[in-house]
Amino acid sequence: MTTNQSIDPSAAALLPVAKKQGISTVWDRHKAMQPQCGFGQLGVCCRICWKGPCRVDPFGDGPQVGICGANADTIVARNVIRMIAAGAASHSEHGRHIALALLGVAKGELPAYQIRDEQKLRSVAAKLGINSEGKEIAAIAEEIALASLEDFRNQDHDKPCNWIASALTAKRLERLAGLHVLPHNIDAVITQIMARTHVGCDSDPVNLILGGIKGALADFDGMCLATELSDAVFGTPSPVVTAANLGVIKEGAVNIAVHGHNPLLSEIVCDVALLMDDEARKAGAKDGINIIGICCTGNEVMVRHGIPLATNYLSQELALITGAVDAMVVDVQCIMPSVSEIGACFHTEIITTMDDNKITGARHVRFREETAVENARQIVGFAIDAFKRRDPLRVNIPDFKQTAIVGFGTEAIMGALGAINAEDPLKPLIDNIANGNIRGIALFAGCNNTQVAQDSSFVTIAKKLAKNNVLLLATGCGAGSFAKHGLMSQEATDEYAGESLKAVLTAIGTAAGLNGPLPLVLHMGSCVDNSRAVEVAGAVANRLGVDLDQLPLVASAPEAMSEKAVAIGTWSVALGIPTHLGIMPQITGSAMVTELLTETAKELFGGYFMVELDPNQAADKLLTVIDERRKALGI
Ligand code: BF8
Ligand code: SF4
The missing domain is CATH 3.40.50.2030 (Rossmann fold)
Structure with missing residues (x-):
């Protein structure tokens, strides 16, 4: 049972209850908001100063520049990079909060918290180049917390943030450094975006977008540290059976x-x-x-x-x-x-x-x-x-819940692969990608949006990709969608995975002691945990001696909504990953910005945005991209 607002059966059960009780929901408010502002949808409305608001006429009849002279390209670029700044601020503020808490734990000031995963703490230390040998846990924790907080403090523009430097392949770091988009300080980069978008500052759309990309990479840095430090304090995820909906x-x-x-x-x-x-x-x-x-x-x-x-x-x-x-x-x-x-x-x-x-x-x-x-x-x-x-x-509790096996962080994935080859855990994954049993990897991320029936694009694209033997990873509300709809179960693997993918998931799941296949979609965690997917991809790339933009790896945010999602999508592109959006981004009022993010980005970064609102066609396009990458690798 579904509605045109959501394919979640709980929504079909409860929306009539809301209606009967006179309670308005997000879907009622969406309806009341129609038609939504066309200028806003195109990104050509500017409210950056009080001479405005200004709006550029997309049909060419009315004004083509704002009162200060800013054209559509400038206005669109400024608007979108301010969104990136807000997204980066949100994720990295979360990260700062965790880093400060880790410092408090290290100093013995926060008795409610402990280091629950010492091994993770040591591996984080190694990642950051901190020698932990012979040191007390508290001392290591303090060094890590300070190295993380350094990413909010460093004033040397030529020294990239510690976390991003530890997280990316050498080739990627070199490429990003060459384009001058490696962040040196999360706070400074966000402030720079706000400053350069003030009235009368940067009006060059290309320069603005590159500034936005630096902000998105600062977002990535913030989420790396949020994820890894949270694991050390609260424990690293491992597979666990639970339920959703x-x-x-x-x-x-x-x-x-x-x-x-x-x-x-x-x-x-x-x-x-x-x-x-x-x-x-x-x-x-x-x-x-x-x-x-x-x-x-x-x-x-x-x-x-x-x-x-x-x-x-x-x-x-x-x-x-x-x-x-x-x-x-x-x-x-x-x-x-x-x-x-x-x-x-x-x-x-x-x-x-x-x-x-x-x-x-x-x-x-x-x-x-x-x-x-x-x-x-x-x-x-x-x-x-x-x-x-x-x-x-x-009380009206819908009788819908699905079993979900979740908790597939990097360590859990490596652990499962290690059950097949303890000495070289990546080998089974790489071999199966090379021989085509796994055609490619897709990471689903991002939100729900009232512009599409809730969860429908996630589920449609995932089922089609799985049938075509694509290994599926998910975070955030995308992961929530799959858990609610039963796609994080072993039964889903049996039902929806293509034959070769099913064989691989079954071999790994069985070896890892799950008494059956891995679930169809691997739940890597929350939105900040998107960094986990990059870690796995980076390990594969390093092992093959290639960069991220050569892997048969794609990302999809088919129901994206928040500024955080804009930031994530943008760093995904900057890391070399073709990134699908199933919602029209508010940039199409500028042909130049649109081209920059969907075409030129490919030359600069290897990654680019692909906009496709139809989920079936989106799946086809993602498969085509995966095949292009395979061909280029000669596999
Ligand atoms: O950070 S996916 S709606 S809950 S922004 Fe928000 Fe979007 Fe959900 Fe998590 Ni991410
Ligand atoms: Fe208008 Fe320029 Fe002010 Fe924007 S910054 S509101 S385009 S005058």
Whole structure:
């Protein structure tokens, strides 16, 4: 059962409930917003100064330049790189938060946190060129935290950020350095984008876009450090069986949805929930406390601890409409402001936790790492109290959930491959790519967007690629889509994988002790965890002595929405990866910028954007690109 708004059966079940109760959802608001502004869609509206707003007439009849003289190329370029700056700021602020927490742990100032994965910490040290031999864990952690914070502090423009320098192939670093787009300092690069796009500054669209690419690479740096340091503090993901979709909400439990992005909060909420389970039972919840995830916080706790995922971005409101979520605790990013109003229609506590991310009407618990346990106790207490106010007559939990095997970070993938060849884990992967059993690799990333039926493009493209023996990786809300629709299961491999891919996934899964194939789509984590996919690709490239832009590797963000997705897509291109967008980017008002990102980028970086709104055709185009790359490699 699907609707034209979403192919998620939970949406079909709950949208009529919302309608009956007079609750408007993201889809109602999308409808009310039609027709959307054509100037905005083309990217030719400028609000950068108060002489404006200005807009360039795309049909050529009206003004072709803004009041200051900026033309469509300048306006479009400025708008899109400001989006990249915002995306990079979001990811790297998350990264900074984790790096500062690691420093606090190292100094013994944050008792709520530990280094849960010492081995990872040591491997991070090695990656960053820090000698950890004979040193205490705390000392290594401090050095790593300081080296990470250096990426926000360094003033030497010729010295690239530590993390990006450690993460990319030598060939890629050389190419990016040659184009002057390697970031030296995340904060500085973001500031530069804001400065150069101020009225009367950089108006050269090519120069602007190159500045944006540097910002996108700063975004990559921020997500590398966020991912790797989180693994050291909270544990590195390994395969775990769990479930996804709104059916993971339990009628008999105090349901606490953790939503947002940063694991610093959600991890402690999970720990404290275990300690307060009895309290919930005493309040009448026979199933105790049930933590469920939404968006990337959901992905973080899912891949590390097997916490079930309730849903991805577009149906976060539907979780509340079940009437059975007692508290939704949020931190940063991708939280619809509408949740506080919908929570108020029910008994649900909407709890914000970060001082720079409040929502009108929500309760705010000021979360600090120093008082994390106390804050989490308070939050769980509010949830238990809310549970007592829940109206059982308004509970509508859709009976949909799918099994998902998740937790395939770099180490887990290498571990699984190592079960086949312990001495040379990459060999089975490389051999199977070379002999064509695996035709190529596709990384699915990015959001949901009301412009396409929720999850439909993800599922359509993935099934077609799998049938054509493409190995599938996923992060973010893309991973959420696949988990909800049962594509992260062994059954999905049996049903949808092409014969040779199925044989490979079965051989690896069986050797790795999964009693069957690997799931059809490998869940690598949240959006910041896209860096994991680059790590695997980089290892393959290094092993073959080639660069990333030669691998039969593609990326797809078929339902992209956020500024963070714009930043990720852009670094993916800069790293040499052909990157599909299934949503029309707001750049087409400038033929020059469009050409730069879809054509010229290919010459400069090897990667480029491919825009295709039709998912079937998108899959075909991705296959064509994979085949081109294979041919060029002579395989
Ligand atoms: O960082 S995929 S809607 S939740 S931005 Fe947001 Fe997009 Fe989801 Fe995660 Ni990523
Ligand atoms: Fe108009 Fe130029 Fe001001 Fe933009 S910067 S609003 S184009 S005058």
